[in-house]
Amino acid sequence: MRSRFGCACGSARPEWRGEIAPMSEYVIRTDGLTRDFRTNRAVSELSIAVPRGTIFGFLGPNGSGKTTTIRMLLGLLEPTAGRAEVLGFDVRTQAAEIRKRSGALLEHHGLYERFRAEDNLDFYARIWGLPAEKRRARIRNLLEKLGLWERRKEFVGRWSRGMKQKLAIARAMLHHPELIFLDEPTAGLDPVAAAALRDDLVELAAREGVSVFLTTHNLTEAEKMCGQVAVIRQGKLLAVGSPDELRSRNGPLRAEIVGRGFGPALEQIRLRPEVMAAAVSNGKLSIDLVSNAEVAPIVAALVAAGAAIEEVRKGAASLEEVFLTLMEEEQR
Amino acid sequence: MTDGGSSTLRDIATVARKEWMEIVLQRASMRAGLLAALGIPLAVLGIWLPAQNGPAWFTSPLTPVLWTWFPIFICATIICDAFAGERERHTLETLLASRLSDTSILFGKLAGAIGYGWGLALAGAVLNVVTVNVVARRGGFVMFPADVAVSIVVLSFLGASLTSAAGVLVSLRAASVRQAQQTLSIAVMAVFFGGGFGLKYVPPQLRRAFVQFVTVGDALSIEVAAAAVLAAVDVALVIAAMARFRRMRLILD
Numbered sequence: 124m125r126s127r128f129g130c131a132c133g134s135a136r137p138e139w140r141g142e143i144a145p146m147s148e149y150v151i152r153t154d155g156l157t158r159d160f161r162t163n164r165a166v167s168e169l170s171i172a173v174p175r176g177t178i179f180g181f182l183g184p185n186g187s188g189k190t191t192t193i194r195m196l197l198g199l200l201e202p203t204a205g206r207a208e209v210l211g212f213d214v215r216t217q218a219a220e221i222r223k224r225s226g227a228l229l230e231h232h233g234l235y236e237r238f239r240a241e242d243n244l245d246f247y248a249r250i251w252g253l254p255a256e257k258r259r260a261r262i263r264n265l266l267e268k269l270g271l272w273e274r275r276k277e278f279v280g281r282w283s284r285g286m287k288q289k290l291a292i293a294r295a296m297l298h299h300p301e302l303i304f305l306d307e308p309t310a311g312l313d314p315v316a317a318a319a320l321r322d323d324l325v326e327l328a329a330r331e332g333v334s335v336f337l338t339t340h341n342l343t344e345a346e347k348m349c350g351q352v353a354v355i356r357q358g359k360l361l362a363v364g365s366p367d368e369l370r371s372r373n374g375p376l377r378a379e380i381v382g383r384g385f386g387p388a389l390e391q392i393r394l395r396p397e398v399m400a401a402a403v404s405n406g407k408l409s410i411d412l413v414s415n416a417e418v419a420p421i422v423a424a425l426v427a428a429g430a431a432i433e434e435v436r437k438g439a440a441s442l443e444e445v446f447l448t449l450m451e452e453e454q455r
Numbered sequence: 456m457t458d459g460g461s462s463t464l465r466d467i468a469t470v471a472r473k474e475w476m477e478i479v480l481q482r483a484s485m486r487a488g489l490l491a492a493l494g495i496p497l498a499v500l501g502i503w504l505p506a507q508n509g510p511a512w513f514t515s516p517l518t519p520v521l522w523t524w525f526p527i528f529i530c531a532t533i534i535c536d537a538f539a540g541e542r543e544r545h546t547l548e549t550l551l552a553s554r555l556s557d558t559s560i561l562f563g564k565l566a567g568a569i570g571y572g573w574g575l576a577l578a579g580a581v582l583n584v585v586t587v588n589v590v591a592r593r594g595g596f597v598m599f600p601a602d603v604a605v606s607i608v609v610l611s612f613l614g615a616s617l618t619s620a621a622g623v624l625v626s627l628r629a630a631s632v633r634q635a636q637q638t639l640s641i642a643v644m645a646v647f648f649g650g651g652f653g654l655k656y657v658p659p660q661l662r663r664a665f666v667q668f669v670t671v672g673d674a675l676s677i678e679v680a681a682a683a684v685l686a687a688v689d690v691a692l693v694i695a696a697m698a699r700f701r702r703m704r705l706i707l708d
Contacts, residue, residue, distance in 0.1 A: 197552050199706045223554040233549025237480040249469040250553050
């Protein structure tokens with residue numbers, strides 16, 4: 124029997140505070156989830172809801188509590204306080220049901236390096252109780268999708284880290300789980316291998332219809348892959364929402380104008396009501412704008428003041444800038 | 456048998472199968488060491504001693520003792536890898552995050568080690584029969600008497616279980632295989648030396664009765680008593696391992 128939260132769940136960011144949404148819409152819900160290690164609080168009153176069918180990014184610097192959170196959600200660590208449901212099951216009392224229905228690529232890939240690639244998958248496929256025929260078909264299907272079929276007879280110990288991570292993702296998906304946990308899957312990979320793994324992962328997740336809970340400190344990765352992200356620092360949730368929401372909520376609209384001769388017009392630009400700040404550096408004029416501000420009148424003013432303009436870019440702050448802003452705010 | 460029961464048995468078999476694969480696929484250097492550690496006692500117990508003794512080997516009181524000692528020794532060389540090895544190679548957490556129950560993981564690992572040690576002991580006993588019949592052929596086919604054969608089968612199983620259960624218990628909390636091996640060695644030495652030393656403190660009457668039982672008692676009674684003691688210790692160790700196996704503690708250790 125799947126459990127239900129009876130409470131109106133609190134949240135550091137009240138996207139769903141007071142909302143009693145049916146659990147079926149979410150694959151994970153936590154309410155004040157906390158974990159202490161002696162005097163150190165690793166996770167502090169974490170309240171999040173992960174919608175079904177999304178890739179949810181859990182962002183934070185090293186040591187911020189990401190791995191501890193995954194361990195609690197898998198029932199491998201008992202929370203000190205608070206509660207959490209994964210796929211409708213309580214992490215304290217129904218952890219076995221959660222592990223039955225989810226897959227995981229944890230901090231380490233967990234592959235048996237003395238085994239061949241297909242033996243690694245075969246072992247876990249047996250654990251998941253797949254009959255022989257289905258086991259063979261599923262292993263072939265996943266290895267082909269990930270471009271590893273031709274190398275299935277090779278011992279995993281001889282593989283590159285990128286290939287091992289791909290194989291570990293295949294292992295996590297063997298039993299068609301509803302949800303997979305990925306703990307920094309691209310950590311330690313070179314940019315090419317990381318990009319390839321990301322592409323494979325996004326494609327596979329979409330094709331299999333699986334929800335993904337992904338921890339990372341790679342913000343570009345989160346921006347490219349995740350529909351929703353949560354930012355955590357020292358165990359505390361700082362923000363949660365889609366990357367676009369976080370950008371608009373936490374970072375100003377920004378214009379960058381490349382050219383020369385900005386000096387005479389700079390003071391005039393700073394006095395404009397839609398301009399929050401403006402500075403010139405290395406031939407580039409960076410302007411922080413109030414929301415919905417237009418750049419065209421500013422460009423016109425610059426040209427009228429004698430500036431020569433080569434390029435104009437306008438956009439919200441990157442997720443990386445949002446992240447850094449949140450970290451600075453929290454530190455203050 | 457219930458679905459849950461058959462599913463647990465299937466899981467235990469899956470883990471045991473994986474353990475055997477790991478033993479077979481060990482790194483070449485370790486494999487060479489294991490082969491030497493295995494081959495020499497197997498050659499001595501399986502071929503050399505029966506070849507020297509002929510059919511008398513089948514009735515020697517030493518035979519069941521040696522085939523009890525053999526799996527104890529063999530299992531001690533592999534069992535420390537059970538949890539400490541997985542922890543060292545970072546495969547333990549993924550295994551614990553799977554759907555396997557605590558019982559399946561623990562008994563799968565035990566079954567892997569016991570099956571290996573016991574299987575080799577039985578293979579060695581079969582080698583005895585082949586050796587005696589080939590080297591010291593006197594007429595028809597000769598074989599262990601039934602009671603000795605049963606003793607070997609039972610005692611070698613209990614011997615394998617003894618070190619496997621003790622090794623699992625030690626391996627559960629050890630940070631590395633080496634640490635587990637050191638702890639197990641110390642525990643074995645403590646039992647042997649402590650046992651000999653402790654005999655001094657047993658009341659003289661009881662000590663005399665024990666020595667008399669061992670020296671003049673009939674072989675079958677001694678074997679039954681030894682089997683009973685081994686079985687009791689095995690059960691105690693398995694219960695202790697079950698109590699000590701806590702998924703959450705294993706993650707933190």
